[in-house]
Structure formats: structure tokens, C-alpha cells
Amino acid sequence: MPRYSFTVNGKPVTVEAPADLALLWVLRDKLGITGPKYGCGVGVCRACTSHLDGAEIQPCVTPVADCAGREVTTIEGLADGDTLHPVQQAWLDEDVAQCGFCQPGQIMAAVALLRRTPNPTDEDIDKVENVCRCGTYFRIRQAIKKAAAH
């Protein structure tokens, strides 16, 4: 079985896996990194949203082979030690999470949005596709605006 080396949240890792195994299962089932969640497996609900070289990806549809030599960041790698990322802090301040299952993906999507668009309009925020079945969208919107103002 092929081996792939890359970094996850700043730490180098090497895994043995079929080339087409989705990164989500490498993270969750091989590396024990469980922040990214399975919600659909087809890149639609975006609960697993993480970053590859700083850009948003859905690990459930990203083959591990595509990550070789690159930098993967999951929700666990967002904070600086005990200091939360401003988007995480905004999520706390706005008390966004209900069940919280989609929120790692929501936060990673918001971080990516703010990197692309530091001062997003409501229309920009509308383009975030991540599903929240608890329906927290208004608080997500407020938190993104708060983080943008940070």
C-alpha cells in the first residue's frame, strides 16, 4: 500500500493508505483527528471542511494522494495554543453552536471566506454552503461579521 507524507496542523505525518482513500478517513480513522465530521461523504454538507495549504477543502472528497507534501489544517489546528482564532472567538461570543456537529466545518469555511473576502457582505455570506441542521444560520452570519470587524 502506498505511503503519503504531509503535515497536519503543523506536525509531519506519514500514512499508509490506498491512493483514493478520502482524507477524512485518514484524519479520523488513522490519525485520530476527529474535529472534521462526516455529514454526507459527497462534498455537499461540508461538515468536514478543512484547509489544504490554507484553502478550503472537503476532506470527504479529497483523496489522500492529493495531500502528499502539503499542509492540512483542521479545526484542531486553528487556535494558537489556548488563544482562540478570532473566528472561533466570534463563535463563542455569539453562542453560535447548538449541537455543534457542523460547526468545525462552518468555522473553517468562515476562516476561508474571510481570507478571500476580509469584509464580506450579506451576499458574500450567503455563498457559504455549509449545512446546519440546527438552523443556526443567523448566528453564523453575526459571528462572521463580528470576526470580520476584529
Add this chain to the structure above:
Amino acid sequence: MPIPPDGDSRMKVGRRGVLAFLVAAPTLTVAVRLGMGAEAAPTPASIPSLPDVSDFADLGDLLTAAALPTSRLLTLQITTANRVVLELPRAEVGQGISTAVAMIVADELDARLSDVDTPLSDARRALVWNQLTGGSNSVRSLYGPVRALAAEARARLVTAAAQRWDLPADRLVTRDTRVVAPDGRTATYGSLSAAAAKVTAPAVSARPKPESQHRVIGRPTRRVDARALVTGSAEFALDVAVPGAMAAVVARPPTIGGTVASVDDSAAKGMPGVVAVARIPTGVAVVAETFGQAIAARDALKISWGPGPVSELSDVDIRRQLRAAVPPFGPLSLLTPRIDAEFDFAFVPHAPMETNCAVADVRADRAEIWASSKTPIYAQQTIAAELGLPQDRVTMHVTRGGGSFGRKLFFDAALEAAQVSRKVGRPIRLMWTRADDVRHGRMRPATHHRLRVTHAAGQVLSYEHRVASVQTDFRTGIGEALSAMFADLVPPAYPQLVFRLTEKVPYNFGLVTELLNEIPLKLNTASWRSVYSATVRAAEEIMVDEVARKLGRDPVAFRRATLQTARGRAVLDAVASRGKWGRPMPAGHAQGVAYHEEYKSCTACLVEIDATDPRRPRVTRATIVADVGRPINPKGLEAQLLGGLTDGISTILQAGAHIDHGLPLESSFSDFRYARQRHTPSDVDIHIMPATGEPGGAGELGVPAAAGAVANAYARATGTSPRSFPINFDVDFTPLPR
């Protein structure tokens, strides 16, 4: 028996007579006692008999009374490390009950909220009828017992400090998880816990403080688990690290309840990472090192499937059967002018973000299960029976759940995980894929409604609502509790009783009758957030608008004139004022309003919709006002109402499931169109009315009013009378192959 024999005093006990007593333990541990001057020690666990259903105003009263006898088994502990621990016999699925209960404890005990832990309790078989999460009843059933526990603990801690310092107990005060003396000396609760456990009689009152002195209850408070949720450290079932656990998925039939005729697993077994293939009653399980490998191997199985009980059943047949099953109107209504309307509501999957899943480690003589469950005792019983083990050899850990909306009343994934673990001889992490979850999971039943209102001289004389529903499955989950509770009652059993205890017309509409008939189709249904009210009350609120229009009345003014309670009118007035009811709207835009009361709470919702493109309507603004009697955590309550709003938008405008040959066509969030950010308003105002009484329920409260308001706004914006929901519900997608 801890319950007085007559029904009236039973209710008094429920509302006023909850005390607490000391449990023999090295550190302070208190439990609940029932009744004034009753025995000071717990009686042995026994199953209490239940009062008649007619004793109760609503389902919540019944559930609260059912939970009360075993509330004496709730315990509150103070550890030497100064942690206050209450093991919560409820599921946390996002509704915020672990925060609300921690707040109640902190307030009554004068503890810092950050010193209070409310871990989810394992299944405890002795907690009969008190480890059910449902009916928006957790706060209602726990508010009294938890305050009693905390008040008793506080009294004993104060007494222990008084003895230590040789001071009169009434000179001491409590704050920040400490006892404080007039001279400034302090002692943490943790340091007093062992001494407090030896206190025989508290020297200060052990009664809960007057509600006027609450300083945590009623204060908007962020979730106690928020940091874990935003850092990814919060542990859901499949995040639990169980050594050696393997990933399992199940190949499921192409129609609900289909059977396996034959399996060729030769290709699958040779695939990377595959550990085992095992037949279970619901399909064929594939076990592998990772879920990705298990799913790939599952796709390589060659299975010949036999038909299921609904293989030939599709939406058109279900609609026909529902229409034929609607109970008839009474003859009286033919005598006067009338308004008739019919409504259809589609099936709606629960589809929580966390798909159905569980971890099981089954050994020869014991089993350990990890799953989010709203009915863990029944899960434990069922799994023990399945495995041929005594119930106490099955440990059922309740993990936090990634949403429920009623789904986690059922524990089918835990049962499957146990079956696979036993067959394969390894710990198993079993997960349903999203397509499994949407197609073989559970749904809000499809319904058909006929409403008839008669009127004369501008007044409603009679209101009749006839509902036909695909049978709601209460057999497990809430059914466990209810089936036991209702065992002595006459048929036709649970659906009728739940309907009777939950559905109520809040308006003075003369002669009111609401009747339900359910058709027993073998589809997978379950209570879905707000159960019957989500469709029954939504249809009713649409009808109220249509009657108002017919009578030439403004929808708010008409509701205001006919609402039965002053509380309801106050909520409606507040929503109309805050939401600027009647303000001019551009063409294609409109406001809509609706009202709902249940769980001893009431709410009104006012939305504005942009339906200039009727195929792509967008709710642009929402105002919600709620009176829940006594809000514990207004911030959490607002969150629940926000969720209810999103549910209303979704189910009225765009989200449901089509049944084709016994299987939903939908399989993911691409075709099951639960709202996303772009479908929801960027302007939301939620207002909670001040406390006036006892806490009512709130977790499901928001759905019916939101659904009604969205439908009414759409109707007014488009000049149409929508009759079938969701409104935009074409099969404009290519269904995932079966």
C-alpha cells in the same frame, strides 16, 4: 410508594413538594425527596403506577409526573476538588439542556457556573420514566427536583461551615462556590463537602430560594460546552477512542424493509482494509479499518434483495390512502356559510448532521455501548435482550448527539453495532452513510388535513380539523415511556393520546373538534420536532389567515380578537409591534404572521418574504416573541426559536422527501433541501417575555408558528393559496441509484 394515592395531591407534589435528602457517602451527595414530611430516606426503587391521562393538561404534565417518582434517584455531588456534579439523565443534542441544568444548579447553590458539571448519565434502569428526552419536557421535569437538590446541598454546606468556624449558620452567606463568614473567612464547598456529608440536620433553610432572588436563572448565558464545540474537542459517539474498534457500514435494501436473498462478498472481502462481512437483520455489514474502505467494499458486494413491505408503495398511493382515511366532518357545519380547505404535508427526514451511529464492544458476558440516545434505558433493555445478557451487563453510555429533532428516540444504530460486534468479535464503530440516513432513517409522517370553519355575522361558529397521517412510530423512544404509562388506558393507544394531549386550538372558534386517523404503513416514521403540531397547527394558522381574509379582517387583529389568553395576546401584540406589522412592502414581498401555544408556553412569529420569484422565495426578516413562563437561559431559548424558524422555512418552502417504491428519492442535502444560509433571513429579532410563572417547554415551540408565518407570507406575497408543502418540491434532480 412515594406517591400519595390520590391524583390531586400527586400534582401538588409535582409542583411544590420536592425536597431533598442526604445520601450516605464520604462527600456531600444529596438526592431528591418527595412530599412534605415524608420519609427522610429513599424507598427501594419500585415502579410507580400512573394516574389517568385526564389528570393532565398536556403531554408535558404527564411526562413530568411520570418522571417525578424516580427523581429521588437524581443526585448532586460536591467533590473535594470543588466540582459540583449532577449526572444529567437526559440527552444533549444541541438543545442546551446541559447548560440550562448547570445554571439551575449554580443559581440555587450559589456556585460559579464554571464549577458545575452536568455530564450525561449512562442508562440507569432505576430511572424509570425519567431518562427520556422528549416532549420539550426536560426543563419542566427537572426544574423542581434539581433546585431541591441544590438547596439541600447549600444548607448542609453552610451548616458544616458554621460548625467549623463555631459561628451561627444564619450569619454565613454563600457565593462563588464558597461559604463566606462575616469576618471575611471563606471555605470552598469542596473543602466542606466531607463535613457536610456528616451534617444530620441543616441549621438553615433547605428550601429553594424565592425566584425573585435568581441571578443565574433568567440571565442570558452562553453554552457551557461552547469552547469544546468550537475547537473540535467535543466528543460525539464516533469520536470516542475505543481501542481496536473497527469501522462498519451496512449495505441496505433498495426499498425500506427489503430482505437479503443472497450475498456474494468475494470481491469485497479482498479489498484493502476489509476485516469482515456479516449479515445482520437489516442488511449486510462490512467491517474495515476505515469507513472509507468499508464504504468502498460495501459498494463491491453483490447482493440479491427480496422485496420489502412497501416495495410497491409510492407517493401517489400514499396520498390516495391518506385522503380516504380523513375522518368525516360533523353534520352541523352544513347549516351555515363555511370555508373549507385541504392541505398536504410531505414526509420530512430528521436528517441530523450526525448520521445514525454508535460504538459497541460486545464480549461473551458483557457489552458496552456508546451512542447519543433519548431513550437509553430502553436501548439497554433491547440490546441486552438481543445479546442474551442480563440488563445490568450492558453499559449504555450516552454521548452528546449531533442533532436529533426526534430521531434519537430510536437507537437502531446501537442495536446494529451490537449485532455486528457480537458476530465479528471486535469492538465496532458503526455509521450510516448520509444516503442510508435519509433513505432508511426516520421521517415526519406525511399528512392530509381537511379543515372546515362555519361563520355567521363575522364570527366563527365552529372549527373542524380532520387529520389523516401515516402512522407515527412511537413504539420505541417516547413509546417506551408512553407504552408503559398508557398500558392501562383504552385503545386506540398512543397516537390518539399524544394527539389529544398536544393539539389544542388557541382561539375562541365556537365548537371545536380535531380528529386524527393514522394509516399503518410500514415506513420508518418518528416524532419530528413538535410532532403533530408541526403540521396540524401550521395548517390551522394558514386557515386562520384564510378565514380572516374571508371575513375582511386583518390577520393580526383577527387573531387578537379570538385568542383565548391574555398571555397569547401580549405575545401577538409584541410581535406585531417589533415586527412592524402592516408596514408597506414592495410587490412580490409580504409579511405573514402565526401564533402557537404548547408546553405551557406561547409564541408568535412574523416573517417577511421576498417571493418575486415564487420558485425561489427568500424569507428576509423574522421577528419572534415567546413567553415560556420562566426562561432559564434566554440565549439558549433564542437559539431554539431560531432553529424552529429554520425548520419552518425549510419544511414549508423546500425540504421534504418523495417516496418511490418504498424508498425516498432523496439521499443527501443536495436533494433533501434543508435551508442553507442563502435561504434564511439576515435580519432576525427574537424577544423573550419576562418571567411570570413556572418554566414551560421550548425546544419544539418555534416550529409551528414559523411554518404558519412563512406559509402565510408566501400566500400574501404571491396571491396564491398554497395547499401542499413544501411548496417548491419538484423532483428536479437525478436520484442516487438504489
